[in-house]
Amino acid sequence: MDFLLDPQALSDFLSTSLRLSIPIIFAAVGGVISERSGVFNIALEGCLLGGAFGAAVGAYVTGTPFGGLFLGLAVASLAGLILAALAVGLAINQLVAGIAINILMIGLTSYLARLILGADATETLPGFAPLAIPLLSAIPVLGQVLFTQDLLTYLMYLLVPLTWWVMYKTPWGLNLRAIGDYPVAADSAGISVSRVRLIAVLISCAMAGLGGCYLVLSQVFVFTEHMSAGKGFIALAALILGRWNPVGALLACLFFGMSDALQLRLQFGSPDVPYQLFSMVPFIASFLALVLFAGKVRPPAAIGIKYVRGGK
Numbered sequence: 001m002d003f004l005l006d007p008q009a010l011s012d013f014l015s016t017s018l019r020l021s022i023p024i025i026f027a028a029v030g031g032v033i034s035e036r037s038g039v040f041n042i043a044l045e046g047c048l049l050g051g052a053f054g055a056a057v058g059a060y061v062t063g064t065p066f067g068g069l070f071l072g073l074a075v076a077s078l079a080g081l082i083l084a085a086l087a088v089g090l091a092i093n094q095l096v097a098g099i100a101i102n103i104l105m106i107g108l109t110s111y112l113a114r115l116i117l118g119a120d121a122t123e124t125l126p127g128f129a130p131l132a133i134p135l136l137s138a139i140p141v142l143g144q145v146l147f148t149q150d151l152l153t154y155l156m157y158l159l160v161p162l163t164w165w166v167m168y169k170t171p172w173g174l175n176l177r178a179i180g181d182y183p184v185a186a187d188s189a190g191i192s193v194s195r196v197r198l199i200a201v202l203i204s205c206a207m208a209g210l211g212g213c214y215l216v217l218s219q220v221f222v223f224t225e226h227m228s229a230g231k232g233f234i235a236l237a238a239l240i241l242g243r244w245n246p247v248g249a250l251l252a253c254l255f256f257g258m259s260d261a262l263q264l265r266l267q268f269g270s271p272d273v274p275y276q277l278f279s280m281v282p283f284i285a286s287f288l289a290l291v292l293f294a295g296k297v298r299p300p301a302a303i304g305i306k307y308v309r310g311g312k
Contacts, residue, residue, distance in 0.1 A: 034201050035244060037180050052212035060117060109225070152213065
């Protein structure tokens with residue numbers, strides 16, 4: 001832990017923690033929106049993977065990261081449309097629908113990546129370069145960590161407080177939370193439960209897709225099969241630890257990102273120790289966090305329960 005006393009080493013550690021957190025943050029905050037409306041979004045993993053695949057193909061075809069961003073959002077939104085049709089429109093079990101989408105995305109992206117990218121799958125794709133914000137980037141330690149980032153990171157800075165504001169300070173956010181807790185009362189007030197849930201699921205999956213776009217366009221600049229690597233499931237744990245609040249989910253994601261960055265630093269600092277031992281650090285941290293907070297969170301009352309409008 002000597003790096004905590006070295007400003008440059010500390011800055012590098014915090015930068016790594018932030019970069020590892022960002023895909024999870026996008027997915028977790030998106031998951032908060034869906035689940036506050038009463039719809040489990042187990043498909044966050046598939047949306048992350050779909051967004052990464054779309055970003056890779058879009059950047060490969062157009063030669064620009066913005067093309068990748070557009071197609072990544074489109075693929076993730078398509079997954080959201082399927083989830084909404086199954087879970088909201090057809091009232092299929094939400095967990096089953098989400099798992100089905102995850103399986104679909106794993107197989108479909110693997111097949112299409114080989115078909116479209118082929119031998120170019122390992123070719124470095126165009127992505128977003130870091131942009132230093134004048135004055136702010138000169139702040140010791142935190143300036144380099146927070147204000148020498150790429151476009152998608154700055155977008156995350158905006159989306160988290162915007163999501164909080166919409167959820168807690170606007171009529172639509174009140175409707176969203178009311179539907180997640182007591183849809184009968186919301187329906188009696190003239191609010192369309194199905195329409196709000198449909199919109200919430202689409203926004204949720206699109207935001208998770210941004211996490212996949214970040215993986216390809218800002219982090220590794222290539223697409224590999226199964227590159228989401230369980231981040232969608234970690235996002236589910238983060239939104240639970242964050243008590244279905246965007247800010248709480250953000251803090252939980254940063255905690256998981258720091259745990260992941262710590263295990264990487266431990267690997268490099270102790271090459272003689274089997275790396276599998278250090279790889280357990282993020283999972284142990286998440287396990288301990290879940291144990292400590294178990295029983296202290298209250299999910300939306302109507303989550304996972306299909307709403308059937310009663311007749312007269």
